[in-house]
Amino acid sequence: MLGLLLSLFTASAFCQEVAKPKNFAEFPNTINCSVFEFHNAFTAREGQQVVLSFANNFRFAGTVLQNMAKYDNLQTMTIKSDQFENTIFHLSKQMLDGNTVSYVGRIISPNAADGFQIRKENTGNYILEKTESNRVLQECHL
Numbered sequence: 806m807l808g809l810l811l812s813l814f815t816a817s818a819f820c821q822e823v824a825k826p827k828n829f830a831e832f833p834n835t836i837n838c839s840v841f842e843f844h845n846a847f848t849a850r851e852g853q854q855v856v857l858s859f860a861n862n863f864r865f866a867g868t869v870l871q872n873m874a875k876y877d878n879l880q881t882m883t884i885k886s887d888q889f890e891n892t893i894f895h896l897s898k899q900m901l902d903g904n905t906v907s908y909v910g911r912i913i914s915p916n917a918a919d920g921f922q923i924r925k926e927n928t929g930n931y932i933l934e935k936t937e938s939n940r941v942l943q944e945c946h947l
Contacts, residue, residue: 825918838931
């Protein structure tokens, strides 16, 4: 038992955070989003270059890696940007009852300390909310 605890302690000592750069330090913590940008993104095909423009002069440009309908009511896509150190924008669209649409997603990179997640406010508007990638992605260097 002592040996197991000692080996777990030793392994966790090697799983320390490495200082990562912030890709989005120049942008505010919240950025307003237009649903039309999300809607238009889903018209792109795999391999196509797209540019999504949001408030505060935040633009996410990249190549569509995938755009697929997983079910009748769910479509998901992934965009990879060279602009922000190979950051990935993963976006999903779900059709809910009453033909309402809901969007969820993240902008994240394993090489960056920050990112964004899409959040719907009580008003019904969408925002990009800055997140700390270290809380979402855990690295372990063994």
